[in-house]
Amino acid sequence: MIDALRAFIEAHQAVLALAILAAMFVGFLMERLPATVIAILGACTYLALGILDAEAAYSVFSNSAPIVIGAMFVLSGALIRTGVIQRVADAIMARAEKHPRLAIVEVLLGALVASAFLNNTPVVVVLLPIMIKLAEVTGISAKKLLMPLSIAAVLGGTLTLIGTSTNLVVDGIVRDAGMPRFGIFEITPIGLVTAASGMISLALMWWLLPSDKPIKGDAGGGEGPLYLTELALQDGDDLIGARVEAFKGLPRSGRIVGVRRASATVHGADLECWTLAEGDRLIVRVDAATLMTWREQRRFRLGIGSGNPAENDMVVETMVAPTHPSIGQRLVDIPFLQKIRARIIGLDRPLHEPGPDLASVRIRAADRLLVTGGPREVEALRDNPGLIGADLAKTRAFRRGKAWIAILCMAGVVTLAALEVMPIGVAAIIAIGVILVTRCIDSDEAWGTIDGDVLILIFAMLAVGVGLENSGAVAMMVGWVKPLLAEAPRWVLVFGIYFFALILSELLSNNAVAALMTPVTLAIAAELGVDPRPLVIALMIGASACFATPIGYQTNTIVYAAGDYRFVDFVKIGVPLNIITGVSTCLAIVFFLT
Template sequence: MDPQQIVFLLILGSALVLLVSEWIRLDLTAMLIVIALAASGLLSPTEALSGFSSEPAILLVSMFVLSGGLNHTGLAGRLGGWIGRLSGDRVWRAVLVIMPSVALMAAFSHHLMVSALMLPVLLTLSRSHKLPAPRLLMPMALAASLGTTVTVIAAPAFLVARDQLERAGAATLGIFSIAPLGIALCLIGTLYVLVCGRWLLPQREGAKAEEDRFQLNRYFTELLVLEQSAQAGKAMTAFCKEHSERFTVVDWLRDGRSLARPWADKPLASGDLLLVHAAPDELAALDREQGLALHAVVQYGDELAEEDGRTAQRNERLVQAVIAPDSEFAGRSISEIDFLGRYGLVVVGLWRKHGFMYRELSKLELRPGDVVVMWGGQDAAQRLADHGSFLLLLPFEGRARAKPGKAWLAALIMGASVASAATELLPVSIAFLAGASTMVLSGCLSLKQAYESIEARLFVFIAGAIPLGLAMQRSGTANLFADWLSPLVAHWEVTWVLLALFAAAALLTQILSDTATTILLAPIAIGMSDPLDISAAATVISVAMGSVAAFITPIGHHGNLLVYEPGNYRFVDFVRVGTPLTVMLGIAVACIAPLLWPA
């Protein structure tokens, strides 16, 4: 063992300690890896920093922005709702709909975003159809992870595998090169849950606390039909049908009077006031809707801007506050309190746990526990935060979505990106970078939202850790490990070698991320491929599959942790369900990979 290899092993050992212990953040660990590799002379400064301009890093950023576009335009939400409606009232039917649908979504998006999107949908489905949440959430999380095995772009581990193969001069992977194997794994996972789920999945109910967490989803507010609005003249029936997924109209006021029902074919007019219940995303977007605006903002917006001496567009924002149990505001109406005069804020919405609100917002009497949504400047919000009548003050959770019609534009952009990469019309990284740029230019999401969609910690970690694999090859450490291991498995069948690589990755990924596992094991797998006369692609993909499709414990995948508490799971539940599935998936990978990538 030469000095360079000793230095590399010291850096690798230190990195593993930091990654496993998480004494410091993963992205900071990656930066220390870059510094150590450059300072030790194992890599030049340019090589140590090459991960930031590498194709995996660019693809990862592009995929985050594309996924953000699908989310912000509401397309992902619509797909989630559609899946929920098709699931029916039987567990087997719900699983049959949920798992393939979620896997398909995860194949072209970030699996955590898909899991987070589907979690409230499935909790609602569980409550409304009396289906045990634990029998829905774990299959959903499994499907989200399995879906990432269908395309090279869906999981960072496959982006790293693709990069490692290209650096080694082996086969280049197209975005659908792993699709036959990934589809097989998705089918195995779905059949496994359908056949064995009734015995392996827990029968207990989901966590009750989660029901309340996801009930904060409809706010009461007032919507004004603006002058020369395109909505004016529309029959109420047509208007409600057009906006049924955005908000629900509970009353219709004209000249201060509530119009008698039935509304049916009565036309809207400029100046009409609609009392609506809207989801957080829609409430954040209502003042941007063409021809519609939040009534309080229209009524007091100019006055508020004059008081602050600033323009609302630049400085005003939505905040929400909870009325304290002993608040002086309890039992008083919003108009009596005069939020504008006292704090420089305008009340635009209200959430209440029990009861349905039909009166004008200004006439509603506040109760302890009410969540009041207000619009105003940052200084005014700070003044309100110091007032004892409010339990807490926090930014409003809703995010403004793009205008109606942008959802299908986002789908078209995503489809064009995939088609351009799949047909090799453009290099994969350029195709998806162009798609991400088009998402912003087309207005599917703002530049700020695009930056917010990027998981910076993961980007920095991948960009900083990629040179570790390069240093492993340059120092000869990868070949050293390969030379040690190759004689041990020299007489094994190809299937057993690939199964061993899958198993090694599956175990290591329980303590490291799938990306880190692939970065560490892929160079060794490549080094073993020539002596054993196995395709490098088969060995590396077996490693990547093992790092992504291992469900032995709940800590192996963040998606499992996301559903752990809502599903009221125990650690042993994942071991009982995931271990047999992981073994089956490993056997499938070991048998199919040599057929797809023969030596």
């Protein structure tokens, strides 16, 4: 019985491989399980049936694409950790105060350029709150700005080999097939046509973008939580004797709420002419990363509480439980401040502005606190029944002094790869070694920046692609299409591969489509005796430049939720944009490369 089953599987491997692939497509579309799980199930089924043997399965781990993608995640994380991204965002907002409408164009072009070298998902995440603020300043609906932000980021990914993980996946499979690797700027001439046609079309179709206000109050975006804190000026500080406006340590997201001197607190217009003195306490609302940076700098005495900061102090993030006995009382009277050596350095209250100063805040359930203390104090906070989820804070201080190292490492990777001094994977791994040794980013943070779902999905789909090829399924598919394409002009082949990849990517993961279609594309090119490189470039861009659905690309999904869009909003803009960019790209490939 078993021998008969094995014989049946061996005789019908190609058909079974395609049937499993079809089942995976159905699973991707139904979305009852994550795409990563479906991909793993497909690869495991190939293994269990013997369609994919162990040696072939292990071979996918030698593909350089996932390693390069992971390395680029880490390098992007280093730019965030060293404050480079925040500085850029602050500069944009400073300019937006003077020229808000021009700033919108600059942000979109900035997203386009940045996404050519950085993973476009963090680019959109960083620029999302900036776009929301620009919407408030200009009176333009956030819905008219957030979708263009995603479109610009997607178009930017088509400009270079490292612009999107999809390009790297295709390049890895191409190299495994024995073809020369792609240069980092090899697709740039075609990508420029794609980007230019997309941005011009977007400008012409601006009127099609929805103009209603998002239902969500902040468009689902905004910065992270802003903590209320107090900065006590110490003897010899440069701010003593200066006006409040002389304090330049705030990011654009932060603001000075007031100044407390003894029992008096100054707010509002009175701050403009207030001269600071020793012992004054600046009342500030600021993001957690900046707050942690001030703590490391030890310039100010932060927050309220007992004891002096010690070297082994840690920061705990916790939430006030509804059963806390001090609810309704002032924060300064919270019992643990009197019982243990701890300081509250920040308080966040979602959707409300606590105040007027940190000590006077009346405690409410769900208030989030940042508390410093030694190991004993941390244990005491964890054991406190009035606090929920007391654990070490994950937010860390910016390492601004190492920003130049992170910038040089990223620039070095791009330069070395562009000049073909060394493969991009080798350059990226060396760069990671440099940023880890110089502590631009800690190792646990570095590995935390890597999107494991993306890498596992790529490995699983690479395995499925190898199974399809080894089983004869790829040859079978090529046999089906060869009679249709044998006498067709080369431009038909370019258009066909581009738009087939585009349609699949609107429904499935871009990386999955790239992993599946690259072997098929190479086989079609070999069977027809044509140069595979133009077809591969069409596949790269077609699998990435998809705008018609909010699930077509990860950045689309982000702005879909943040901007409170409807599904049809993407269809209305995305379908014509897909057609225009697709036709422009294919014509450029035909004209320049075939």
